[in-house]
Amino acid sequence: MKKERLESLERQCREESAEPIVFGEGDGDAKLVLVGEAPGAKEIELGRPFVGQAGKNLDEFLEILGLKREDIYITNVVKIRPYKINEKTGRKSNRTPNKNEIEKYGKYMEEEIRTIQPKVVVTLGNVSLRAVLKDQKATIGKMHGKPIAYEGYYIFPLYHPASVIYNQELKKTYIEDLHKLKDFIKEHYLL
Ligand code: URA
Numbered sequence: 087m088k089k090e091r092l093e094s095l096e097r098q099c100r101e102e103s104a105e106p107i108v109f110g111e112g113d114g115d116a117k118l119v120l121v122g123e124a125p126g127a128k129e130i131e132l133g134r135p136f137v138g139q140a141g142k143n144l145d146e147f148l149e150i151l152g153l154k155r156e157d158i159y160i161t162n163v164v165k166i167r168p169y170k171i172n173e174k175t176g177r178k179s180n181r182t183p184n185k186n187e188i189e190k191y192g193k194y195m196e197e198e199i200r201t202i203q204p205k206v207v208v209t210l211g212n213v214s215l216r217a218v219l220k221d222q223k224a225t226i227g228k229m230h231g232k233p234i235a236y237e238g239y240y241i242f243p244l245y246h247p248a249s250v251i252y253n254q255e256l257k258k259t260y261i262e263d264l265h266k267l268k269d270f271i272k273e274h275y276l277l
Contacts, residue, residue: 110161
């Protein structure tokens, strides 16, 4: 039932999009949904979310929580790769998704959550937090590591792992937050 609904959403999204998309994947009955920002080059190449460098970040996330990739549902707010072209080299590089992209594809992310009805939605970074919470003023710097009761589930905001790579202090906070999430899930019997 949920699986069919998710498949139909994916078809609809593919039809609506002129560019290749990466849709969410995983357990349609998952208690935990992870929402990233947008796929990068590797994700588009393989047609799957969180592979490549982002996949390594995901492995660390799963290891700390004691979960497997198949236990959760993984998606992004935006389903295409937002990129810009470097004028000198002609190469593509990632950019933050714009308002139109967030609105267009965010509808699908909302429907994925509505379909799955998880207990906890983990957001990664500002774009994801703002889109899931529907609050443009939300900021990850103030809200990370603290659960928010929202529409029948909890939102648990984390920094985006890609943003903490070159910042040891933030990396430490990110890992502490992951342990807080683990304790929260345990205390509330969420999984
Ligand atoms: N890859 C994804 O699929 N999502 C992100 O947010 C980052 C990398």
